[in-house]
Amino acid sequence: MKHTECKYYINLDCEKGMCGRTKKMVPIDGAGSEACPMFDQAPKCGVCGHFCNADKYGVGMCQGFKKENWAYAGCGAFGCEKFVMK
Amino acid sequence: MNVNEEKMQEVLKKRGIEAAMSEAERSQIAPPPEGVNKLMDIYYVLKNTVDMEIPYWYNRVWWENDGDIINIRRAKAFAAALSHATPNILPYEKLVMQKTKNVRGAFPFPWVTASFFNAQAEALMTEVDAPAESEADRVSIVGAGGGNVTESYGNIISIAKKFGMRKEDIPVLVKASEPWDGCSVEELSTKLAEYTPEYNLHKNLMDNVVCMFDSYAIPQGREVINYYYPLQYGWDGIIKICEKGIHDTMGEAGTDGILGMSRGYYYLATKIMAEGMSKWCSNYAKKAEQLASFETDPEIKKNYEEIAGVMAHIAHKPPETFRQALQLTLACHLAVVNEDPQSGQSIGRLGQVLQPFYEKDIEDKVSTDEEVLDLLQYYRIKITEIECFASAGVTGGVLSGNTFNNLSLGGLTKDGLSAVTPLEYLIVEAGMRTKTTQPTLSVLYDEKLPEDFLMKCANCTKLGMGYPAWMNNQDGIGFMMMNYRSEGMTLEDARAWCLGGCLESAPGCFMPLTYNGKVTWIPGGAGPTSGTGVHFIGIPKVLELVLNNGFDKRTGKQVLPAHNKKLDSMQAITDQWQAYLRKIIEVVNKVNNLQMDVWRKHNMPVVQSMLKPDCLVKGQHLGNMGTRYNATINYESCGTVTFINSLAAIGKLVFDEKKYTLDQLTDAMWHNFGFETAYDTQVFSPDFRKATAEAPKYERIFADCINAPKYGNADWEADKYLKWYEDVMFPMTREYHSYYGKELYMCQISVSTHGPQGFITLATPDGRLAGTTYSDGSMSAAAGTDKNGIYAIFESATVYDHSTQQNSQMNLKLHPSAVKGIQGTRKLLDIVRAYMRKGGFHVQFNVVDSKTLRAAQKKPENYRDLMVRVAGFTQYWCEIGKPIQDEVIYRTEYETV
Numbered sequence: 001m002k003h004t005e006c007k008y009y010i011n012l013d014c015e016k017g018m019c020g021r022t023k024k025m026v027p028i029d030g031a032g033s034e035a036c037p038m039f040d041q042a043p044k045c046g047v048c049g050h051f052c053n054a055d056k057y058g059v060g061m062c063q064g065f066k067k068e069n070w071a072y073a074g075c076g077a078f079g080c081e082k083f084v085m086k
Numbered sequence: 087m088n089v090n091e092e093k094m095q096e097v098l099k100k101r102g103i104e105a106a107m108s109e110a111e112r113s114q115i116a117p118p119p120e121g122v123n124k125l126m127d128i129y130y131v132l133k134n135t136v137d138m139e140i141p142y143w144y145n146r147v148w149w150e151n152d153g154d155i156i157n158i159r160r161a162k163a164f165a166a167a168l169s170h171a172t173p174n175i176l177p178y179e180k181l182v183m184q185k186t187k188n189v190r191g192a193f194p195f196p197w198v199t200a201s202f203f204n205a206q207a208e209a210l211m212t213e214v215d216a217p218a219e220s221e222a223d224r225v226s227i228v229g230a231g232g233g234n235v236t237e238s239y240g241n242i243i244s245i246a247k248k249f250g251m252r253k254e255d256i257p258v259l260v261k262a263s264e265p266w267d268g269c270s271v272e273e274l275s276t277k278l279a280e281y282t283p284e285y286n287l288h289k290n291l292m293d294n295v296v297c298m299f300d301s302y303a304i305p306q307g308r309e310v311i312n313y314y315y316p317l318q319y320g321w322d323g324i325i326k327i328c329e330k331g332i333h334d335t336m337g338e339a340g341t342d343g344i345l346g347m348s349r350g351y352y353y354l355a356t357k358i359m360a361e362g363m364s365k366w367c368s369n370y371a372k373k374a375e376q377l378a379s380f381e382t383d384p385e386i387k388k389n390y391e392e393i394a395g396v397m398a399h400i401a402h403k404p405p406e407t408f409r410q411a412l413q414l415t416l417a418c419h420l421a422v423v424n425e426d427p428q429s430g431q432s433i434g435r436l437g438q439v440l441q442p443f444y445e446k447d448i449e450d451k452v453s454t455d456e457e458v459l460d461l462l463q464y465y466r467i468k469i470t471e472i473e474c475f476a477s478a479g480v481t482g483g484v485l486s487g488n489t490f491n492n493l494s495l496g497g498l499t500k501d502g503l504s505a506v507t508p509l510e511y512l513i514v515e516a517g518m519r520t521k522t523t524q525p526t527l528s529v530l531y532d533e534k535l536p537e538d539f540l541m542k543c544a545n546c547t548k549l550g551m552g553y554p555a556w557m558n559n560q561d562g563i564g565f566m567m568m569n570y571r572s573e574g575m576t577l578e579d580a581r582a583w584c585l586g587g588c589l590e591s592a593p594g595c596f597m598p599l600t601y602n603g604k605v606t607w608i609p610g611g612a613g614p615t616s617g618t619g620v621h622f623i624g625i626p627k628v629l630e631l632v633l634n635n636g637f638d639k640r641t642g643k644q645v646l647p648a649h650n651k652k653l654d655s656m657q658a659i660t661d662q663w664q665a666y667l668r669k670i671i672e673v674v675n676k677v678n679n680l681q682m683d684v685w686r687k688h689n690m691p692v693v694q695s696m697l698k699p700d701c702l703v704k705g706q707h708l709g710n711m712g713t714r715y716n717a718t719i720n721y722e723s724c725g726t727v728t729f730i731n732s733l734a735a736i737g738k739l740v741f742d743e744k745k746y747t748l749d750q751l752t753d754a755m756w757h758n759f760g761f762e763t764a765y766d767t768q769v770f771s772p773d774f775r776k777a778t779a780e781a782p783k784y785e786r787i788f789a790d791c792i793n794a795p796k797y798g799n800a801d802w803e804a805d806k807y808l809k810w811y812e813d814v815m816f817p818m819t820r821e822y823h824s825y826y827g828k829e830l831y832m833c834q835i836s837v838s839t840h841g842p843q844g845f846i847t848l849a850t851p852d853g854r855l856a857g858t859t860y861s862d863g864s865m866s867a868a869a870g871t872d873k874n875g876i877y878a879i880f881e882s883a884t885v886y887d888h889s890t891q892q893n894s895q896m897n898l899k900l901h902p903s904a905v906k907g908i909q910g911t912r913k914l915l916d917i918v919r920a921y922m923r924k925g926g927f928h929v930q931f932n933v934v935d936s937k938t939l940r941a942a943q944k945k946p947e948n949y950r951d952l953m954v955r956v957a958g959f960t961q962y963w964c965e966i967g968k969p970i971q972d973e974v975i976y977r978t979e980y981e982t983v
Contacts, residue, residue, distance in 0.1 A: 008380070011174045011187040012128065014135040014235070014242050014250035020377060023177055025128075028252070029241050057214070057257035067150045072258045075139055076172030076187060079369045 001035040004028050007042040041085065046073025049084040118520045119460045121178035125467050126520075128176065128189070130950050133242075134233045134473055135188040136249040138258040140424065141196065143167040145262045148197070157348070157707060161355035161692045164425055165362025173373035175393065177386050180464045181413055182370055182393055183420050185472060190233055192249060192475035194259060195427050198302060198689060200266035201273055207260045213243050214256045232950065232965040249475060271302045275684040279677045288673045290645045294638050295846040296628065297674050298839055299621040299722075302681040303476050305689070307428035307490070308587035308617020309718070312610030312697045313415045313439055314597040320404035321364040327702060328357035335705055349705030352695070352712070356702070359692045364401050367417055371397035408453055411443040412461055416468055421693045423489070429474045430490040430587025430617055433525055434594070437495060437510030439608045444509045446602040455512060462516035470522040488523065488959045494584035495543070497530035497559050500596040500607045502581065504534045511542060517553060518546050523953055523960045527554035528585045530562065531922050544915040547931055548905050552955025555589075555930035556918045562591050562927075564889030569593075569831055570715045579714075582609040588958020589835045589893045589928060592616040593715040595699055612699050613715040614708050616892070618682055619830055620674045620721040620822075624843035626728045626850050626860060628670065632662045633752050640848060640856075646670075653748055656737050664814060671721060671822055671830075679825040682719075685709075686825070711826060719824035720833040720892055723815075724843050725860035727797050727868050730811060731852035734804040735794035739787075739851075746787055755849040759788035764845070764857030764969075771972035772858045772869055791853035798867025799874045800881035812886040833892045834864035835958055841969035859973040862956075863895030865926070869976040876983055880921045888927040895958060896921075899932045899977040913983050930955050932974065939963070939975045 003009050008020040016027050019036075027033045045051050050064030051071055058073035064082030077083040117123070148163035172187040185191050196203055203210075235242065235250035242250040251259070267273075279285055291297045315324055331353030339346030371394045378390035396413050405411035415436065423431050447453035474489045495513065499505045517527055529535075529543050543554050566580035570593050579595045586592030593616075596607040631638065633653070636646035646666055653659050686709025694708055695701045701712035739745045754760075760781030764770050795803035820829040844859035852868065854860075861868040865883040872879055876898065888894050898917075905914045914931070921929050932955045942949035946964040953960050954974055963971070 007376075010176060011172070011189070013133040013188050013190060014137075014252050015133060015240075018128075018176070020177070021380065021382075025131075058254060059257055059261060069146050069150065070261065071146075072138070072142065072254075074254050075142055075258075077170075078172050078373065079170045079365070 001039050001041075002028070002033050003035050004033075005039075005042055005044070006035050007040045008038070009042060043077040043080070043083050043085065044073065045071045045075040045077050047086050048077055048080075049086050050082060115518050118463050121180065122460075122463045122467065122520055124178045125176060125464075126522075129467065129470070130232075132190045132233050133235050134190045134192070134249045135186075136192050136194060136245055136251045136255075136475055137186055137188060138193065138255045138262065139171055140167045140186060140193045141262050142258060143170040144197070145265070149265060155351045156688060157351050157355040157690055157692070158358065160690060161358040161362075164692055165358050165365075168421060168424065169362050169365035169369065171366065171369075173370045175370070175373055175377060175390070180389065180393070180409075180461060181416055181468050182374070182397065183413075183417055183468070185420055185424055189471055190473050192473040194245075194263075194475055196263040196266040197270055198305070198427060198685075199272035200263045200270040203259055203263035204267050207263070210243065210256050210260060213238065214253045232946075232962050234965055246475070249473075271305070271681065271685045271689050272300070274688065275302060275677075275681040278680045278684070282673070282676045282680070284673045285677070287646070287669070288677050290643065291670060291674065294641050294643060294645045295624070295843060296631070296645060297621070297623055297670065298843060300681060301618040301621070301678045302685055304426070304428045304474065305618060305682060305685045306422070306426040306615055306691060306694060307430035308590040308592070309430070309613065309615045310432045310434040310584055310586045310592045310594055310611030311419060311422055311694075312434070312594075312597070312612065312699060313418055314599060314608060314610050314699070315697060315702060316404070316414055316418055317411060317439070318404060318597075318599055320400070320402055321360045321367070322402045323404060324360045324696065324702075325357050325364075328353045328360065331702075331705055332357065345706060345710055348710060352701070352705050352707050355692055355707070356696045359696055363417065363421060363693070366421070367397050367401035371401060405443060408440060408443040408447045408458060409461055411440050412465060415440070416465065418693070418697060419469075419491070420472070422691075422697070423472055423474075425691055425693050426689070427474055427476045429488070430492070430590065432490070432492040432494070432584070432586045432592070432611075433469070434584055434611060435494045435497065435505065435609045437507050437513045438505055439610065441507040441509045442599060442601045442604075442606045458509070459512050459516055459519070462513055463520035466516060466520045466522045466525065469524040472524065488956075488961045490588045490959050491525045492528055492585045492588060493525035494528045494530055495554065496532060496535050496539070497584060497609075498532055498534065498563075498581045500578045500581060504532070504536060505609075506535055506539045511539065514542050514546050514554070517551070518549060521549070521551050521951070521953065523962060526552070526588070526960050529554045529556050530559040530584060531556050531918065532559035540915055541911060544911045544918070548911060548914060548933055550902065550933040551953050552930060552932060552960035555928060555955075555958065556922070557585060557589075558888065558922045558925070558927045561889040561925065565591055565892060566593055568889070569717055573715050573717060575715060579612070582612070584609070586611065586616045588837065589895055590616040590720070590833060591892050593718065595714055597699060610699070613713050613718045614698075616718040616720065617722075617833070618678070619719040619824065619833075620671050620678055622722050622724040622836070622839040622843065623667070623670060623674075624724050624839070624847060624860070625667070626725040626732060627843060627847045628666050629663055629729055629732055630848055630850070632659060632666055633748070633755075636666070639756060640846060656733070656741050659736065660733070660810070664818070668818065668821075671819070675822045675824075675830070683825045716826045717824075717828035719826065719828065719830060721819045721822070721830045722833040722835070723864070724836045724839045725847075726808075726811070726834060726864040727861035727866065728844075728850055728852060728854055730797045730807045731794070731804060731861075731868055731871070732850045733807040734796065735791050735851040735853070737807070738794050738803065739790055745790060750787065751791075751851060754784045754787045754791075755851065757784060758849045758856045759791070759853065760784040761855055764855065768968075769972065770841070770844070770858050770969035771976045772854055773976050775855065788853060791851055794852065796852070796868065796871040798872035798879045798882050800878040805882045805885045808882065809885040812891070816890050831892055835893060835895045836860065836862055836864070837958065838956060838967075838970055841967060841973065845969065859969055862973060862977070863897050865894045865896035865928075866898070867978065869973065870978055872978050876917060876980060877920065880924055880926060883921075883926055884924040888925050894927045896926065896929045897932070897955060897977065898929060899934065899936075899974075899979045900983065901935055901979050901981040902933050904981055904983045905933060917983055930958070932977070936975055936979050939971070943971055943975070
């Protein structure tokens with residue numbers, strides 16, 4: 001798992017973030033991007049029980065709302081009222 | 087402190103002035119709080135980033151509500167976007183909320199402009215499918231460019247040469263953009279514009295960069311926000327106002343058969359948006375609670391808990407402390423700058439708006455001045471983080487990457503007294519302690535302002551960050567009364583004006599804030615954008631087209647219809663210049679009106695329309711003229727002084743002295759006076775000249791052009807053309823009407839367009855070489871041509887009444903030694919005062935040594951925090967394009983004043 005998937009991850013920019021526990025900058029890609037044993041999954045569409053049929057780009061369907069619609073796995077779901085962890 | 091300084095200090099102290107600083111005191115400016123330093127350290131290594139969370143949710147809810155009333159549909163979409171955005175809080179922050187999940191974040195608005203993304207869809211997807219580069223290439227491109235992502239690397243794709251977007255977001259961008267093909271604001275208005283009689287001419291003007299800005303690109307901004315309603319009522323209170331509005335007006339047209347029915351829709355849309363704002367704030371409260379739940383550092387944990395408390399409170403109720411009030415204004419500001427691509431969303435007179443909250447906290451001993459100062463420094467970082475995603479031409483060519491969130495100080499109260507508050511002293515102090523590009527500060531100079539406040543502001547200006555800039559309050563009031571009188575503006579409301587964007591005088595009003603057991607009349611914006619319109623017209627380029635019968639030699643195109651006139655007098659030249667300019671304004675204005683009319687009908691602001699008086703009273707959004715004043719749309723010029731100096735050279739050399747024929751002069755111009763062009767040399771500074779074999783042929787005429795009368799020397803032979811120009815432009819702009827049915831007026835700031843518009847202009851009669859930048863602003867002397875000192879420039883600049891136009895702009899560069907010590911501070915204030923007393927509207931200063939700038943140009947990585955004043959804004963040196971860097975370096979540097 002990667003830092004970016006972790007609920008302790010704080011977004012900074014397109015190439016890095018910060019670990020909310022250690023307060024250290026962590027890269028999104030390459031060496032050092034793998035999460036530590038404290039990893040705890042962040043709410044994202046990709047791990048939501050309502051998300052399915054993702055293609056190779058991570059674009060799938062959201063069935064959580066009255067109207068089914070497309071969604072993408074990397075989208076944050078902290079504020080989503082329908083999010084349920086898979 | 088030397089003897090003279092000590093004496094000066096004594097004199098000032100006897101007069102009750104204690105804010106002036108000696109050099110020793112200057113070095114004792116308190117450092118920023120530790121948290122601010124940590125956040126700035128993070129900021130300096132951040133990349134500008136675009137992501138798709140907000141566009142995704144906007145898009146999803148918009149299309150799910152297909153067929154709904156547009157205003158309501160837009161509110162549903164934007165409320166969903168904000169309330170689903172991932173809240174992001176950094177450990178050391180005391181004020182929170184961001185435009186997007188990334189700190190320097192922004193996002194595309196395909197509903198405003200989708201053509202670029204749709205045209206590039208295939209190419210973008212190809213980049214996604216390409217294998218990632220080697221590990222070495224994955225690392226960030228550091229050094230020159232600061233946070234700008236000018237090239238793609240690793241899993242990051244450069245968008246608009248400024249932002250990085252992760253590859254995994256590209257398919258989302260492509261998918262979200264597809265439905266907007268043919269129906270974005272850009273494309274709808276373009277389809278309609280094709281029906282205007284001379285659309286091809288418009289296309290010519292844009293393609294040849296005679297005009298360089300489409301209004302839809304940044305349809306909001308260059309205006310002043312208004313925080314009154316949330317501060318007074320909170321989101322729950324606004325929801326109640328809307329519920330009453332719905333009850334009273336839904337299904338009722340009143341006596342207005344066209345817009346009466348819209349009121350019910352407006353109140354419903356505004357209620358939905360207020361609920362979205364509330365949820366957005368609540369999400370931040372929940373996020374802070376979550377962070378606090380696992381935080382082990384007691385200080386950081388306490389901070390998270392405080393943030394959670396503040397955000398939970400302002401998610402519903404009006405603020406009860408200064409911190410809550412400041413946080414709420416930030417929430418409003420970020421929401422507004424997220425509802426459209428925009429720059430120049432000005433904060434307004436925040437120190438007057440929040441004074442009641444500050445005052446009560448101090449009275450109740452809830453806060454100390456130092457704690458308030460800390461918050462104001464954290465605030466500076468939050469505003470500096472605001473980015474605007476637009477095309478490369480707009481972000482780089484116009485904005486230089488800045489978003490111009492201007493904070494005004496001073497001016498007068500509703501009753502005509504000094505409006506300076508104790509909180510404003512702290513705002514200036516915060517700007518001295520924490521040096522960030524935003525918010526830039528502007529002093530509304532008035533003779534009634536306290537001397538110690540002015541001295542404190544002068545002290546701040548001396549520090550070299552470019553702020554505060556100085557504006558003439560009486561000119562501003564005069565302009566307000568003239569321009570908005572027909573809409574019923576009173577002198578009281580005129581006093582509420584301030585700067586929208588960097589320098590756009592914008593209308594305001596005072597609203598009665600009831601707090602702490604009393605009513606305080608607080609100023610805020612009361613009109614829509616004061617900055618979209620006919621933008622930016624390179625007037626030296628228009629002169630070039632006059633001299634070459636409408637043909638652009640650079641592009642080989644007939645841009646304007648050939649006039650075929652014999653240019654045998656100055657009158658003939660200036661008449662044709664006016665004729666061409668009239669045609670340009672006529673054509674561009676029609677297209678601009680269509681762009682903005684489509685915007686207001688399909689993309690009307692929903693947050694801004696909640697905030698701005700009198701939308702909530704009228705029950706009309708901003709597009710339906712819900713605001714109190716609507717004659718805000720302008721015409722904007724670029725290259726004023728290059729044009730004035732060019733007329734002066736033609737007048738003297740061709741018609742007065744008859745030293746050369748016009749053909750001889752233009753022949754020299756078309757041959758760049760025998761020098762290589764900036765296109766070849768890639769050096770844009772006016773002082774760089776590389777001779778060609780033809781140089782001797784043009785040596786004499788070039789010298790005569792250089793030595794012809796120049797604006798900025800109190801020389802009537804040049805200044806008379808400025809007087810003529812301003813007198814001509816005042817009535818000319820008022821011949822045209824905006825989409826609000828109101829007359830246009832003239833705005834005279836170049837922002838950064840003097841770079842690109844200089845680039846497309848061949849050599850000019852004043853001796854400026856092809857491709858080099860125009861003179862900056864509108865009142866600055868062309869670099870290196872002001873020989874008679876600062877007061878001579880003031881004489882030249884004030885040959886006309888500055889209150890007849892929206893603004894004017896003068897940049898001055900002072901060597902730090904010129905304003906050294908307390909006597910230097912006094913001198914600086916004297917300079918400002920002298921110009922203001924003569925009626926000048928605006929002056930701003932770069933207090934910097936040109937050697938430092940040259941060194942920074944060579945090794946930008948060593949100067950990451952160096953800031954300069956460009957046009958109406960301060961920007962990090964390393965994030966400015968080279969042509970503008972060259973221009974700033976070459977500006978005349980005054981070593982004595």
